[in-house]
Amino acid sequence: MTALIDYNAGNVFSVMAAFRRLGEEIVLTDDARTILAADRVVFPGVGYASSAMQEIKKRGLEDIIRQVKKPFLGICLGMQLLCSHSEEGHTEMLSILPADVRLFDKGVCKKIPQIGWNRVYGASCPLFEGIEDGSWFFFDHSYYVPLAGCTAAKAEYYGFEYSAAIANDNFFGVQFHPEKSGSAGERLLANFLKLEV
Amino acid sequence: MLAKRIIPCLDIKNGRTVKGINFLSLKDAGDPVENAVRYCAEGADELVFLDITATVERREPLGSLVRRIAENINIPFTVGGGIRTLDDVQAILSSGADKVSINSQAVRNKALISQSASRFGSQCMVVAVDVKRNPAFSSGYEVVIDGGRTPAGLDALEWALEAESLGCGEILLTSMDADGTKKGFDRKITALMSRSLSVPVIASGGAGCMQDFLDVFVPEVDASAALAASVFHYHEIGIPELKTYLQKHSITVRL
Numbered sequence: 252m253t254a255l256i257d258y259n260a261g262n263v264f265s266v267m268a269a270f271r272r273l274g275e276e277i278v279l280t281d282d283a284r285t286i287l288a289a290d291r292v293v294f295p296g297v298g299y300a301s302s303a304m305q306e307i308k309k310r311g312l313e314d315i316i317r318q319v320k321k322p323f324l325g326i327c328l329g330m331q332l333l334c335s336h337s338e339e340g341h342t343e344m345l346s347i348l349p350a351d352v353r354l355f356d357k358g359v360c361k362k363i364p365q366i367g368w369n370r371v372y373g374a375s376c377p378l379f380e381g382i383e384d385g386s387w388f389f390f391d392h393s394y395y396v397p398l399a400g401c402t403a404a405k406a407e408y409y410g411f412e413y414s415a416a417i418a419n420d421n422f423f424g425v426q427f428h429p430e431k432s433g434s435a436g437e438r439l440l441a442n443f444l445k446l447e448v
Numbered sequence: 449m450l451a452k453r454i455i456p457c458l459d460i461k462n463g464r465t466v467k468g469i470n471f472l473s474l475k476d477a478g479d480p481v482e483n484a485v486r487y488c489a490e491g492a493d494e495l496v497f498l499d500i501t502a503t504v505e506r507r508e509p510l511g512s513l514v515r516r517i518a519e520n521i522n523i524p525f526t527v528g529g530g531i532r533t534l535d536d537v538q539a540i541l542s543s544g545a546d547k548v549s550i551n552s553q554a555v556r557n558k559a560l561i562s563q564s565a566s567r568f569g570s571q572c573m574v575v576a577v578d579v580k581r582n583p584a585f586s587s588g589y590e591v592v593i594d595g596g597r598t599p600a601g602l603d604a605l606e607w608a609l610e611a612e613s614l615g616c617g618e619i620l621l622t623s624m625d626a627d628g629t630k631k632g633f634d635r636k637i638t639a640l641m642s643r644s645l646s647v648p649v650i651a652s653g654g655a656g657c658m659q660d661f662l663d664v665f666v667p668e669v670d671a672s673a674a675l676a677a678s679v680f681h682y683h684e685i686g687i688p689e690l691k692t693y694l695q696k697h698s699i700t701v702r703l
Contacts, residue, residue, distance in 0.1 A: 262572075264544035268519045298569050362648050362672060364571050364617050368451040368493055368702040387451065387702040389524055391546070391571045408450065431524045431546065433488075 253444075254289035256316070256329075257281040258306045262297045266326065269430035273441055283315045291321050291443065296328025300352070300394070301340030303328060316345060322446040323422045324378075327392060330417060330424025339394050348419050350399045360409045364393040371415045371427070374404035378416065378423055378442050386435040388415070388427035395426065421448040451702040452665045452694065453493040453673035454687055455650065456680040458483055460499045460529070463513050467681060477681060481516050487680070488521045490687040493702055495521070496549065496620075496675060499529030511543045518544025526574055528620075532557075537564045541572060549620055551576040552593035555600050555607070558614055565615025574650075575616040579604040579637055580624045589637050596624040604637060605644060612647050619645060620675065622652040630656030630679070632663060639669040648672035655679050658693045665699045 253270055255263060257279045270277040270293075277293070278285065286292055294316070296303065307313055316323075325333050334344050337352035344352070355363050368387045371379075390406070396414040398405060403423070404416035417424045423443070429436035458465050458480055465477040477483070484495055497517070499510055514527055527540045528549030537560075540548050554561050554575050565573050580599070582590035589604035600607070608619050621641055623634035633651045642649045651664040655676035664671040679685045691701045 262541060262544065262546060264515065264542065265518050265546070268544065269522060271519075272522075297572065299566065357646065361646065362450075363646055364648075365450065366571065366618060366648050367453050367672065369449070390450075391524070393570070428524070431522060433522055437522060 252289050253277045253291050253293055254286045255279045255293045255295060256286065256312065258303065258310055258312060260295045260298055260303065260328070263295050266293060266295050266430045269437070269440055273437070273444060275444055281310045281312060283311070286315055287318060289321065291446070292319050292323045294323065294325040294329035294332065296326055296330070296332060298328055299340065300328065300331065300337040300344070301342040303332060304342050304344065307332070307345075313345060317347060320421060320448070322443060322448050324443050325422070325424035326430070327426060327428055330426055331394060331396065333417070333422060333424050334396060337394060347422055348401050348417055348424070350396045350401055350414070350417060352394050352396055354394055355408065356411070359411050364391060365408050366391050369406050369408065369427070371404050371406050374416065376403035376416065376418045376423065377446060378418075378425070378439050379404060380442050382435055382438050388425075388429070388432040388435060390427045392426060449700050450672070451493065451700050452671070453650075454491075454661070454690060454701070455494045455496055455673050455675040456487045456492050456687075457496040457498060457652070457675050457677040459677065460497050460510075460513070461501050463509055466500070467678065480513060481520050483681075484517055484521050484525070487687070488523055491691060491703070492523065492687055494523055494673070495525040497525060497527050498549075499527065501530070511539055514540060514543035514545050528574070528576060532560075534560065534563055534567065537568065541568055547572045547574050547618070549574040549576045551578065552598075554611065554616075555591065555593050555602065558610070561611060561614040561616050565617070570615050570617035573616045574618045574620050575608075575611040576620040576622065577604060577608055577611070578622045578624050587637070587640060592624055605640060608641055608645055612645050616647065618648050618650065620650045620652060623654060626654030627652075629654050632656060632660040633671075633674065635663055635669050638664050638671050642670045642672070650675050652676070655685075658685055658690050661690060662694060662697050662699065665694065
């Protein structure tokens with residue numbers, strides 16, 4: 252069973268539908284015991300960093316998330332929340348991965364938010380097993396994680412490279428939406444279901 | 449580099465896809481979910497569903513349709529038509545839509561854009577701007593609302609800039625002069641908006657052949673996406689052929 256962390260994030264419906272298409276049982280929950288007992292945990296995210304963190308604190312989820320030992324996947328804002336600090340609302344995040352979240356530089360990246368299909372390169376984590384280098388994924392974001400030690404795959408926007416995925420131990424994060432990324436996204440989620448930590 | 453997006457649009461009435469000419473004599477064009485799955489398989493990058501049901505009691509049926517769509521496709525989709533309140537936005541998004549598109553109501557109630565953006569994020573707020581040529585306005589185009597029936601008295605570019613500053617994440621630009629003509633998108637206003645705005649611009653209205661798409665994706669016009677309905681619905685243009693054609697002409701597409 253996969254636990255999908257409930258903190259009132261937008262569009263959890265599509266994430267649940269994507270896992271169900273793969274035959275996985277997925278439960279939307281903010282209950283500590285259910286989250287810690289699950290085979291794996293998904294941290295969704297569509298929304299605003301500071302209000303997301305407020306909601307996570309309100310539900311007492313900060314420490315629960317840090318305690319997860321099973322494979323953990325943060326999606327979009329769910330990935331950014333794993334980092335230390337975000338420029339979005341100058342928010343202190345969960346600090347599980349040693350990286351910061353920044354706003355794309357308007358001088359370099361002409362169109363913000365980045366909305367659409369972009370290629371992902373140089374993947375170095377098991378989530379991308381069997382996925383061709385340079386495959387297309389769907390991105391929808393204005394803030395990004397710079398290339399860092401925890402970068403597990405990268406993408407490029409107006410010539411500027413940033414983290415498309417990050418990973419450390421059992422914690423994985425993807426900036427794109429695998430649930431909206433056609434067959435490549437489906438493969439990534441299937442790979443996540445096969446992970447053993 | 450980001451791929452230029454190809455977006456088929458489906459008009460929905462009472463839960464069915466409908467096709468019509470100038471909103472007259474609508475005819476049934478099938479189940480929206482089946483249509484959506486087909487577009488998905490053909491390589492569409494995104495879908496837009498425009499609900500044109502006129503009744504007020506449509507919210508729940510629309511919600512269940514949106515859920516069925518989200519269960520069955522794995523690409524992003526936008527839902528528009530008759531969205532009036534923050535609760536409407538919430539209902540559509542929580543049913544599985546990725547974005548909502550707001551048109552006339554955005555003009556009548558600007559706070560709906562800013563409130564929705566701060567609550568749900570700019571990335572899910574599309575403002576649909578319908579325009580008509582009018583030399584009395586500084587950009588040469590005036591905003592029209594209510595399906596093109598009511599002139600809004602606003603300059604097209606100024607309104608788009610305001611919508612952007614209110615927090616919308618994308619502009620869906622439809623030229624009412626070009627719409628339905630199949631003579632190509634309006635490149636002039638598309639180029640002007642694309643150059644002036646920092647949010648992506650989706651060109652809409654007038655697609656008739658593959659070259660029309662190329663013409664709005666070239667660097668001088670630089671639309672981020674192009675939307676069309678009938679050319680895709682009636683198989684006049686196949687999405688795989690269109691993308692191959694664009695790639696041959698040096699446009700980045702997802703193939």
